[in-house]
Amino acid sequence: MGVPLLDLKAQHATIRADVMAAISEVVESQQFILGPQVNQLEEAVAAYSNSRHAVGVSSGTDALLISLMAEEIGRGDEVITSPYSFFATAGCVSRVGARPVFVDIDPASFNLEPSGIEAAVTPRTKAIIPVHLYGQSADMDPIMEIAEKRNLVVIEDGAQAIGAEYKGRRAGSMGHYGCFSFFPSKNLGGAGDGGMVTTNDDERAEKLRVLRGHGAQPKYYHGVVGGNFRLDTIQAAVLLAKLKHLDEWTAGRQNNADIYRRLFGEAGVVVELGEMKGRRGLVLPRELPARRHIYNQFVVRLDGRDDLRAELREKKIGHEVYYPVPLHMQECYAGLGYGEGHFPASERAARESLALPIYPELTVEMIAEVVDAVTGFAREKRQGRGPR
Numbered sequence: 001m002g003v004p005l006l007d008l009k010a011q012h013a014t015i016r017a018d019v020m021a022a023i024s025e026v027v028e029s030q031q032f033i034l035g036p037q038v039n040q041l042e043e044a045v046a047a048y049s050n051s052r053h054a055v056g057v058s059s060g061t062d063a064l065l066i067s068l069m070a071e072e073i074g075r076g077d078e079v080i081t082s083p084y085s086f087f088a089t090a091g092c093v094s095r096v097g098a099r100p101v102f103v104d105i106d107p108a109s110f111n112l113e114p115s116g117i118e119a120a121v122t123p124r125t126k127a128i129i130p131v132h133l134y135g136q137s138a139d140m141d142p143i144m145e146i147a148e149k150r151n152l153v154v155i156e157d158g159a160q161a162i163g164a165e166y167k168g169r170r171a172g173s174m175g176h177y178g179c180f181s182f183f184p185s186k187n188l189g190g191a192g193d194g195g196m197v198t199t200n201d202d203e204r205a206e207k208l209r210v211l212r213g214h215g216a217q218p219k220y221y222h223g224v225v226g227g228n229f230r231l232d233t234i235q236a237a238v239l240l241a242k243l244k245h246l247d248e249w250t251a252g253r254q255n256n257a258d259i260y261r262r263l264f265g266e267a268g269v270v271v272e273l274g275e276m277k278g279r280r281g282l283v284l285p286r287e288l289p290a291r292r293h294i295y296n297q298f299v300v301r302l303d304g305r306d307d308l309r310a311e312l313r314e315k316k317i318g319h320e321v322y323y324p325v326p327l328h329m330q331e332c333y334a335g336l337g338y339g340e341g342h343f344p345a346s347e348r349a350a351r352e353s354l355a356l357p358i359y360p361e362l363t364v365e366m367i368a369e370v371v372d373a374v375t376g377f378a379r380e381k382r383q384g385r386g387p388r
């Protein structure tokens, strides 16, 4: 039969009337730029993320960019972040003229390993960008502790993690800034690009609003250089219609993760990270204590991942590698002076990780089909190679 990695049409079918009415309302109003829905969405996302303020922006990438701009981070500055993320996380640092400084990940969570941060701090360090990868929060307490001690700004890259929690606190509410993306494949996805920055700081919120409109305040008077980082009213209207369903969709993703755990467990192919080599089993995503994992992605690890990919392609089982090349090994970052072996946990994750379909509309039968395809491969591999 085949199972897609993501099926946005299945979700749209359940909310079509609401979404179309929301779009139509904006079109009829002709208030395409900063119409009332933008403010409504900002208030709703601020509340959802337990933050005082939320500022709608043009994308998750621009959310990161505008946060760095608001802190006046630029040439000569360094920003510590994870080498195992979507490119935007580090790309924004470079775009403001600063230098990304990478710290390796904790292999259990794929997120920044806080114990490595201290050694990477220099007098030029201005900020830390922890990423809540796949929908699970980074270990924020020690990160905030280092930031406080060294007077650094923390910008949470929560693009994959709206509604994720760490010790009861929501993603976006723990650092000085929280950055969200409404790219269609995120848990709350728009009808195009969109993003949001959350903050608990009144002054920072004001600065973000000014920067979003070319730094103008009042109109046509530019105290600072900003950009056009506005969120379209149509996007805000669509997102407002979808936000009502976010918790139910997240519950669907969590339930699917449980089904995967049960079925892979029954198939007897699950191994722990430490016993993976040579066993040819499957390492399942780990939920760390005191987290609410929202499963933007369900990422397994396995030795021989690329061979499995070929098989899944044949069986039309959707899958993806997030991400095949760690950021320190990207061609455009050759000049940073990093190389293979610098961040072994990230490099290993890039070789072993594989995202399987987790979207809320999956049926149990579809999940079983994915599990069958993967376990068939894992078993075959184990018999073929035997224990080493």
Ligand SMILES: *Cc1c(COP(=O)(O)O)cnc(C)c1O
Pocket: 059, 060, 061, 062, 085, 086, 088, 089, 131, 157, 159, 160, 180, 181, 182, 183, 193, 194, 195
């Ligand atoms: C999606 C994503 C971004 C960028 O968001 P866009 O809305 O696509 O610009 C940034 N960081 C991470 C971790 C992401 O997953």
